[in-house]
Amino acid sequence: MELVRAHILVCGGTGCTSSGSKAVQEALHRELKKQGLDKEVKIVETGCHGFCEQGPLVIVYPEGTFYCQVQVEDIPELVEEHLLKGRILQRLLFTEPLTQERVPHYKEIDFYRKQRRLVLRNCGYIDPEKIDEYIARDGYVALAKVLGEMTPEDVIEEIKASGLRGRGGAGFPTGLKWGFAAQAPGEKKYVVCNADEGDPGAFMDRSILEGDPHCVLEGMLIGAYAIGSDEGYIYARAEYPLAIKRLKIALAQARELGLMGDNILGTDFCFDLHIKEGAGAFVCGEETALMASIEGQRGMPRSRPPFPANSGLWGKPTNINNVETWANVANIIRNGAKWYGQFGTEKSKGTKVFALTGKVKNTGLVEVPMGIPMREIIYEIGDGILGDKKFKAVQIGGPSGGCLSEGQLDLAVDYESLGSAGAIMGSGGLVVMDEETCMVDVAKFFLDFTRAESCGKCTPCREGIQRMREMLQDFSEGKGSLEDLDKLERLAQTIKDTALCGLGQTAPNPVLTTLRYFRDEYEAHIRDKRCPAGVCRALLTYYIVPELCRGCTACARVCPTGAITGKVKEPHVIDPEKCIKCGACMEACRFDSIILK
Amino acid sequence: MCACNHQLTPDSEYARLEELLKEYKDQRGALIPVLQQAQEIFGYLPEPVLKRIAESFRLPLSRVYGVTTFYAQFHLKPRGRHVIRVCQGTACHVRGSARILDRVQRELGIESGGTTEDLRFTIEPVACLGACGLAPVMMIDDNTHGRLTVDMIPKILDMYE
Numbered sequence: 189m190e191l192v193r194a195h196i197l198v199c200g201g202t203g204c205t206s207s208g209s210k211a212v213q214e215a216l217h218r219e220l221k222k223q224g225l226d227k228e229v230k231i232v233e234t235g236c237h238g239f240c241e242q243g244p245l246v247i248v249y250p251e252g253t254f255y256c257q258v259q260v261e262d263i264p265e266l267v268e269e270h271l272l273k274g275r276i277l278q279r280l281l282f283t284e285p286l287t288q289e290r291v292p293h294y295k296e297i298d299f300y301r302k303q304r305r306l307v308l309r310n311c312g313y314i315d316p317e318k319i320d321e322y323i324a325r326d327g328y329v330a331l332a333k334v335l336g337e338m339t340p341e342d343v344i345e346e347i348k349a350s351g352l353r354g355r356g357g358a359g360f361p362t363g364l365k366w367g368f369a370a371q372a373p374g375e376k377k378y379v380v381c382n383a384d385e386g387d388p389g390a391f392m393d394r395s396i397l398e399g400d401p402h403c404v405l406e407g408m409l410i411g412a413y414a415i416g417s418d419e420g421y422i423y424a425r426a427e428y429p430l431a432i433k434r435l436k437i438a439l440a441q442a443r444e445l446g447l448m449g450d451n452i453l454g455t456d457f458c459f460d461l462h463i464k465e466g467a468g469a470f471v472c473g474e475e476t477a478l479m480a481s482i483e484g485q486r487g488m489p490r491s492r493p494p495f496p497a498n499s500g501l502w503g504k505p506t507n508i509n510n511v512e513t514w515a516n517v518a519n520i521i522r523n524g525a526k527w528y529g530q531f532g533t534e535k536s537k538g539t540k541v542f543a544l545t546g547k548v549k550n551t552g553l554v555e556v557p558m559g560i561p562m563r564e565i566i567y568e569i570g571d572g573i574l575g576d577k578k579f580k581a582v583q584i585g586g587p588s589g590g591c592l593s594e595g596q597l598d599l600a601v602d603y604e605s606l607g608s609a610g611a612i613m614g615s616g617g618l619v620v621m622d623e624e625t626c627m628v629d630v631a632k633f634f635l636d637f638t639r640a641e642s643c644g645k646c647t648p649c650r651e652g653i654q655r656m657r658e659m660l661q662d663f664s665e666g667k668g669s670l671e672d673l674d675k676l677e678r679l680a681q682t683i684k685d686t687a688l689c690g691l692g693q694t695a696p697n698p699v700l701t702t703l704r705y706f707r708d709e710y711e712a713h714i715r716d717k718r719c720p721a722g723v724c725r726a727l728l729t730y731y732i733v734p735e736l737c738r739g740c741t742a743c744a745r746v747c748p749t750g751a752i753t754g755k756v757k758e759p760h761v762i763d764p765e766k767c768i769k770c771g772a773c774m775e776a777c778r779f780d781s782i783i784l785k
Numbered sequence: 786m787c788a789c790n791h792q793l794t795p796d797s798e799y800a801r802l803e804e805l806l807k808e809y810k811d812q813r814g815a816l817i818p819v820l821q822q823a824q825e826i827f828g829y830l831p832e833p834v835l836k837r838i839a840e841s842f843r844l845p846l847s848r849v850y851g852v853t854t855f856y857a858q859f860h861l862k863p864r865g866r867h868v869i870r871v872c873q874g875t876a877c878h879v880r881g882s883a884r885i886l887d888r889v890q891r892e893l894g895i896e897s898g899g900t901t902e903d904l905r906f907t908i909e910p911v912a913c914l915g916a917c918g919l920a921p922v923m924m925i926d927d928n929t930h931g932r933l934t935v936d937m938i939p940k941i942l943d944m945y946e
């Protein structure tokens with residue numbers, strides 16, 4: 189590696205790319221060249237730093253100075269101040285909202301301070317397209333240790349002892365699962381990485397693959413050695429082109445160095461990987477559907493047993509794990525199960541990565557020790573609710589998970605506590621909702637999703653979700669009776685108990701939890717014909733505030749049904765009978781005189 | 786989709802399909818990758834292409850059709866030059882993506898899933914583009930537009946011819 193005096197890390201994650209980090213990077217290149225610094229200062233494009241809200245992010249090492257919301261226009265000043273004069277450019281530092289202090293080093297920012305970045309330890313530090321940088325951070329040390337000093341049984345025992353549980357949703361103990369596949373009779377065995385991440389509102393796996401693809405490959409190599417497999421698949425969502433590109437680069441580099449392929453590191457161990465692109469079906473995240481899809485069929489789940497450990501891909505024993513599960517493996521082997529055991533709670537060991545989004549000030553990717561109270565994630569890492577509105581709910585686990593209310597804020601975030609509250613850990617989506625979010629609407633939203641994604645194989649899911657959705661539609665229009673709420677609850681429970689696969693079994697969770705924690709909101713819709721959050725359109729009316737209306741006629745001209753009347757320069761009125769609530773007038777009004785009541 | 790596709794004669798498109806079929810011949814689980822790449826060649830999956838693929842894999846056409854219609858990624862009808870994906874994920878939903886979609890639909894006079902008559906735009910629903918920090922988000926072709934407000938829509942659409 190050539191000697192340079194400073195490294196500039198520019199985030200190339202999806203969040204920062206969308207806010208213009210590519211242009212910032214190009215501007216940096218130009219400016220360094222112009223100042224004659226291009227030999228001494230190196231630009232590195234990294235994966236996601238997690239603090240997407242503040243993007244584009246630029247970090248200058250060796251100091252580790254953290255600049256946020258960097259724009260192309262800032263670059264000349266940044267280069268001159270920091271790299272020529274050695275002064276920190278104050279105005280681009282992050283400002284801690286509570287204290288209004290500018291924080292130069294990212295480790296001191298509250299958003300990062302509460303986190304424990306084990307899985308994400310390399311994300312944002314290394315260039316994910318260079319295997320050398322991964323190796324420089326102890327990459328592939330665990331693989332060498334496994335091949336040199338450990339038997340497959342040792343590896344499985346170590347993973348069992350660590351208490352690692354699957355991060356794909358259900359939290360099944362990983363060591364146990366590996367043990368089943370290792371013991372299953374058969375010569376040919378497969379390992380699979382589930383990178384189908386389909387939860388709307390989640391992007392943890394994507395960030396790991398984009399920011400540190402080698403840690404997933406290393407985990408899979410170790411798993412393959414443990415169960416006796418020589419071939420594997422990574423099934424990635426097609427909407428993730430950057431993750432797929434980086435995986436392909438990583439795979440080629442690992443092959444070149446003899447870390448993948450025949451006789452790895454000079455031993456008898458042989459293993460290679462295929463990358464499969466999904467074709468857009470949420471249900472393919474379910475393990476049996478995923479394998480059907482790899483085989484080139486419609487991705488429909490089948491009933492288990494037989495479990496994949498005995499009969500999986502092409503009928504062979506198969507071990508399937510989630511991206512984040514695989515990403516934990518090398519850390520555990522390198523540092524030992526005991527080290528890993530210090531993080532988390534008794535039954536939920538280690539850390540979990542969450543995608544913190546919605547109506548929270550700091551959105552982004554966070555990694556926290558299991559067992560942390562929900563309140564700390566939302567109020568300390570996330571810095572509370574956007575616009576200082578009132579917190580209403582947090583949705584955890586995506587369409588299979590649940591909505592928790594104020595009363596559950598002190599709940600510990602681990603598998604057991606979440607389960608007892610009716611939610612699930614899920615893959616790690618965490619969506620914060622405020623007083624302007626209607627819970628009936630949220631339940632409807634998730635059912636829209638699961639209804640569209642149901643594969644249609646079994647009746648409870650195919651017909652049941654549709655029926656629940658119809659009932660919710662009625663409620664959102666103020667129809668139905670209070671008894672219908674009990675009916676909905678019974679139906680939801682029946683679907684949960686009878687559907688074939690996890691999709692149908694968990695699809696009622698958003699309905700059940702909103703009924704449990706926000707029943708008053710349902711009642712307000714039905715009994716009072718009122719949507720307290722002001723979201724459900726059928727229960728709202730558009731109204732022109734006469735004092736604000738200047739009579740410009742803009743609204744009357746755009747109204748598709750001619751519901752608005754009034755003379756020029758005089759206040760207009762909307763005829764509620766004719767209004768179809770399309771909202772066109774509200775958009776057209778330049779004086780904010782149209783409101784929803 | 787790259788613009789050069791439109792200048793190719795159908796013959797050369799079919800020639801590329803044949804190459805593709807040869808490349809994947811006798812490979813297990815090849816049907817989905819072949820459909821994906823065929824769609825890249827043709828822009829969508831017209832019936833004769835499906836027939837040819839079925840024949841080459843020695844599968845009944847119904848099986849190929851079944852796979853094609855199962856996955857959201859495959860299209861049996863031609864699509865617009867630009868594909869608009871308005872994120873309908875949870876984070877975007879709670880930050881008002883429904884209004885964004887409404888506006889895009891109204892600007893273009895088509896529903897989500899539809900294509901404008903001049904084949905300029907197709908609107909596709911999508912759940913989470915993985916840029917939730919910038920919600921609400923939409924993606925046009927490979928460009929992500931974040932922190933959207935309704936009045937930004939016409940200007941953004943104008944950028945795509």
Ligand SMILES: Cc1cc2nc3c(=O)[nH]c(=O)nc-3n(C[C@H](O)[C@H](O)[C@H](O)COP(=O)(O)O)c2cc1C
Pocket residue numbers: 353354355356357358359360382383384385386387470471472473474475476508509510511513514615689690691
């Ligand atoms: C409808 C449905 C969707 C799923 N989607 C995913 C997914 O996107 N990613 C994932 O890792 N697991 C997903 N799972 C869970 C997998 O079936 C499986 O349990 C998991 O990949 C096992 O890995 P783990 O033990 O490492 O968690 C899904 C399950 C269901 C029922």
Ligand code: SF4
Pocket residue numbers: 471489641642643644645646647649650687688689690691692693
């Ligand atoms: S529960 Fe739903 S997704 Fe699962 S097999 Fe039944 S119909 Fe298909």
Ligand code: FES
Pocket residue numbers: 388389390872873874875876877878912913914915916917918920921922
């Ligand atoms: S929910 Fe829209 S980008 Fe994730």
